[in-house]
Amino acid sequence: MKEVTFIRRNIEKWKEAEGVVEQATNSSPDWLADVYTDLTADLAFAQTHFPTSRITIYLNNLASALHNKIYRNKREKWSRVITFWTKEIPQVMHDARRELLVSFLIFIVSALVGVISAAADPDFVRLIMGNSY
Known part of the structure; x- marks a missing residue:
């Protein structure tokens, strides 16, 4: 698959992931896990087929931000x-x-x-x- 086709097929999903990063506290854990799994699968594909592309850097940053939202330290009383x-x-x-x-x-x-x-x-x-x- 060409990079342009890959981007066109998944851009909406990535925009949704950006929204999740901004308001992760309002999302269900199962849905966050699904979004994170899809995003990291796309990142793996991009790293394999387009290792020097800007889309790989974008997906890596987005996956990193979502990971930090999901696995942030929660303070206990x-x-x-x-x-x-x-x-x-x-x-x-x-x-x-x-x-x-x-x-x-x-x-x-x-x-x-x-x-x-x-x-x-x-x-x-x-x-x-x-x-x-």
């Missing part, structure tokens, strides 16, 4: 930290209680086997760990 430790962590621990219990039991049994083996035969530790320990 301090109450969010408290909520994390008082509500979310306990909920996750409760949801994973069976897995945690199984892993804890495996750990305790393994530790007990090691302690009993070391108490019964002091050379057992040297056999497993080597003389350096």
Whole structure:
């Protein structure tokens, strides 16, 4: 495809992406992701077929601006930290209680086997760990 045809086919989509960059806070995340995916696909095509063209620079700048709008750092309130430790962590621990219990039991049994083996035969530790320990 020639560069002029590529530009004509996609110019409206790019103008829409420019509008999104200017008012990204009012857009849905799914729609922003779709626009960003289309834009980066066009950028990849332009970089492959027209690497020294101005359209490649334009698309790169537009994709960069849209990326910054989508992935900007969002400030969290301090109450969010408290909520994390008082509500979310306990909920996750409760949801994973069976897995945690199984892993804890495996750990305790393994530790007990090691302690009993070391108490019964002091050379057992040297056999497993080597003389350096």
